[in-house]
Every structure is written in structure tokens, then in C-alpha cells.
Amino acid sequence: MVTEKEIWQYLEEVFDPEVPVLTVVDLGVVQKVELNDGGCKVTITPTYSGCPAMKRIEDDIIEKLTEKGIEKTEVELVLSPAWTTDWITESGKKKLKEYGIAPPEDEVDKSVLFADPTVVPCPKCDSRNTRLISQFGSTACKAHYQCNDCLEPFDYFKCLR
Amino acid sequence: MMNALYEYLVRLGDDSLIIGHRLSEWCGHGPILEEDIAMTNLSLDFIGQATSLLKYAGEVEGKGRTEDDLAYLRYDREYKNALLVEQPNGDFGMTMMRQFLFDAYRRLLFERLLNSTDDTLRAIAAKSLKETKYHLKHSSEWVIRLGDGTSESNKRIQESLDTLWRYTSELFYSDEVDVELIATGKIPSMDGLEQEWKELVGVVLEEATLKIPTNNWKHEGGRKGMHSEHLGYILAELQYMQRAYPGLEW
Numbered sequence: 233m234v235t236e237k238e239i240w241q242y243l244e245e246v247f248d249p250e251v252p253v254l255t256v257v258d259l260g261v262v263q264k265v266e267l268n269d270g271g272c273k274v275t276i277t278p279t280y281s282g283c284p285a286m287k288r289i290e291d292d293i294i295e296k297l298t299e300k301g302i303e304k305t306e307v308e309l310v311l312s313p314a315w316t317t318d319w320i321t322e323s324g325k326k327k328l329k330e331y332g333i334a335p336p337e338d339e340v341d342k343s344v345l346f347a348d349p350t351v352v353p354c355p356k357c358d359s360r361n362t363r364l365i366s367q368f369g370s371t372a373c374k375a376h377y378q379c380n381d382c383l384e385p386f387d388y389f390k391c392l393r
Numbered sequence: 394m395m396n397a398l399y400e401y402l403v404r405l406g407d408d409s410l411i412i413g414h415r416l417s418e419w420c421g422h423g424p425i426l427e428e429d430i431a432m433t434n435l436s437l438d439f440i441g442q443a444t445s446l447l448k449y450a451g452e453v454e455g456k457g458r459t460e461d462d463l464a465y466l467r468y469d470r471e472y473k474n475a476l477l478v479e480q481p482n483g484d485f486g487m488t489m490m491r492q493f494l495f496d497a498y499r500r501l502l503f504e505r506l507l508n509s510t511d512d513t514l515r516a517i518a519a520k521s522l523k524e525t526k527y528h529l530k531h532s533s534e535w536v537i538r539l540g541d542g543t544s545e546s547n548k549r550i551q552e553s554l555d556t557l558w559r560y561t562s563e564l565f566y567s568d569e570v571d572v573e574l575i576a577t578g579k580i581p582s583m584d585g586l587e588q589e590w591k592e593l594v595g596v597v598l599e600e601a602t603l604k605i606p607t608n609n610w611k612h613e614g615g616r617k618g619m620h621s622e623h624l625g626y627i628l629a630e631l632q633y634m635q636r637a638y639p640g641l642e643w
Contacts, residue, residue, distance in 0.1 A: 281520055282441025311445060312516030314523060366427035367531050368434040376427065392523050 249288045253331040260319025271304025280372040339391040354379035397573040399454045406446030407474035413439030438524045465635035470618040477560035479624045486550040493532035508581040540601025558606045563613040
């Protein structure tokens with residue numbers, strides 16, 4: 233009989249389709265795992281309202297758990313509590329940096345309109361001398377930065393709270 | 394009998410869907426690559442919000458309609474978005490001004506809806522609010538940059554403000570839908586919302602050296618399904634596939 237802990241371990245093998253170094257567990261989108269008659273129910277939450285990867289993540293979870301011999305997997309999508317980048321695990325943040333994406337920094341509240349821009353260290357050379365190119369990057373969850381020292385353009389996984 | 398919650402959700406959902414569609418029209422036409430990407434990102438957030446709101450509206454209505462049915466198979470008179478969001482994109486400054494006026498309203502509205510007694514509406518508001526803060530920051534910065542920019546950029550974005558201002562009051566009108574939902578606690582009181590909005594918008598417009606129009610003539614009608622001529626063209630494009638090939642899926 234499969235345990236909840238084992239299911240969490242299996243989910244560590246399901247990767248985010250857009251940031252393929254992160255597992256869905258690293259990303260913090262898996263909220264809950266429950267066992268039921270002959271199967272399990274996995275509750276997930278989207279990063280952004282329009283995240284186009286959710287359907288793919290749902291399919292990938294079902295495929296992975298089926299492959300592991302679980303007969304019936306149900307995936308439920310919930311909006312509350314709303315996802316935050318605080319749920320990205322420490323190992324997830326480390327993997328992001330190694331992949332060349334700056335992990336979320338502790339940012340001031342977005343409702344402050346005239347705050348100084350957040351300092352985002354370059355994931356390649358660690359210089360803090362970087363600049364914001366665009367608040368919106370290759371996906372909804374990222375902003376686009378460039379390092380003024382090593383000139384590397386990079387994605388920043390922006391802080392969402 | 395009127396289903397007030399359904400009506401309210403459709404208004405919010407249609408605002409999101411139509412402004413999301415307008416932003417998507419910029420795809421491949423942005424003034425610079427970064428803004429092209431930014432506007433399509435914004436569009437995605439809005440279409441995501443519309444999906445959540447219209448899906449819930451369909452559930453509340455209880456006639457088995459999905460979010461896709463509501464988006465693709467309603468006629469213009471059944472659309473309840475505010476007139477502001479259906480206004481044409483114009484130049485980039487016009488789009489950013491429309492976005493700014495709307496984002497400021499949305500942020501304050503979602504903050505209030507965090508106190509809704511309806512669990513699903515509250516969850517959608519909490520989710521959307523996080524995104525809206527980013528949107529408002531982005532649009533505010535452009536309004537300031539263009540307003541306090543060159544004489545040409547200032548002139549053009551001032552004209553955008555003059556054109557769009559008349560559509561803003563409608564965002565704060567209250568009718569029997571709001572009254573009923575406030576009475577039952579489904580949504581909190583919206584007292585003072587317009588004043589709060591004027592203050593928030595005022596700070597940015599002042600920084601942008603722009604002048605709030607003194608002409609007080611206002612347009613309204615969207616919440617009742619009475620739209621400007623622009624909505625029909627939007628729906629013609631948005632609904633074309635489902636009208637031509639009913640039930641098409643891929």
C-alpha cells in the first residue's frame with residue numbers, strides 16, 4: 233500500500249514545464265496529498281491566474297503517478313490560499329540560481345508606487361550592479377534584468393506576495 | 394428573479410476578458426520587444442482572471458454554462474464590462490493610460506473584496522490582487538515617463554487622459570446588483586471607493602505633470618449591456634471560431 237510520503241517523493245520527479253529544473257514540489261504548487269480508495273488526490277494551486285502550464289502539470293502528475301502504479305489519481309486546482317514565491321523551497325531557489333535565473337528577493341510591497349527598484353544579484357557573477365530591463369519577462373512569473381558588470385542578461389523570478 | 398451574484402461576477406469577468414483581449418491585440422505590434430512581451434503577459438493574467446470569474450459565474454447561475462460558453466456564446470447586450478476597457482488601443486500611451494485608470498480601480502476593488510463573505514470570490518480577489526499590484530506599477534511608471542517626458546509624449550498622453558476620463562465614473566456606479574450584494578454581505582460596502590481612486594490616480598498624474606480634465610460629461614451603459622460600437626468588433630474576432638465551427642475543441 234502506497235503511503236502519502238511516497239507520493240510526495242514521486243511528485244519530486246514531476247518538473248515544471250516552463251522552468252524544468254524545478255519540481256512541482258520545489259515550486260510550492262502542490263498543496264496537499266490525500267489517499268483514498270485505490271488512489272489519491274493531489275491538490276495544486278496556480279502560480280498566476282493565467283498560468284498556461286497548469287493543465288500540463290496536472291497531466292504530468294497523473295502520468296507520473298500512473299507510471300508508479302497508482303491506479304486512480306485525481307488532481308484538484310484551488311485558488312486559495314493564493315500562491316506566493318515564499319513557498320519556493322530553499323533547494324528550489326538554489327536550483328534556480330544554478331540554472332541562471334535569479335531567485336526571488338525580499339521585496340517591498342508592490343503597492344508602494346515610488347519605491348527604489350529591488351537589487352537583484354546577477355546569478356552568474358553575483359554582482360549587485362544590475363538593472364531592470366522589463367518587469368515582464370519570458371513568462372508571467374519572471375522579470376528581465378541585465379548585469380552591468382558581466383553584461384549577462386538574465387531572468388529574475390519575481391517576488392509575489 | 395435577478396441573480397445578483399451572477400451579474401456581479403459577469404461584470405468583473407467581462408472587464409478582465411475584454412481588457413485582456415485588447416492587450417492581446419498588441420502581440421507582435423509593441424513599440425519595443427520588452428513591452429510587447431509585457432502586454433501579452435498582462436493579457437494572460439487578465440484572461441486567467443476572466444476564466445476564474447466566468448467559471449464561477451457559470452456555477453452560480455446553475456444552468457450548466459462553462460466559462461467558455463459565457464465568453465464565446467453571449468451577444469454584446471449580454472456583455473457587462475465597463476465602457477473603459479473596450480475603448481480602442483490607440484497609440485501605446487493611450488493603452489497605458491487606459492490600463493493605469495483601470496489598474497488603480499482594480500487594485501482598490503480587490504482590496505475591498507478580500508472582505509467578501511463569499512469564499513470563492515474572496516479567493517479570486519486575493520489571487521488577482523497580487524497580479525494587479527504589478528500591473529499598476531507598470532502602467533503608473535509609463536504614465537509618468539510619457540507625461541513627464543518630451544513635449545510630444547506629454548501632449549499625446551494628455552490627449553489620452555482627456556479622451557478616457559469620461560469613461561471612469563462608470564466604474565463606481567452602484568445599482569440594484571451592488572445594493573443586494575452589500576445587503577447580504579457578499580461584497581463589502583464600496584463607500585468612498587471613488588474618492589480613494591481619485592487620490593491614488595491623482596498622485597501619479599501629478600508626478601506625470603498631467604491635468605485632470607475639468608469636463609464632467611460622463612459616458613455609461615456597459616454594466617447594462619449598452620456598449621460603444623467597439624465591443625461588436627471585439628466579439629466578432631473573439632467569437633469567430635466558435636460561431637463558425639460550433640463546439641470546436643483542440
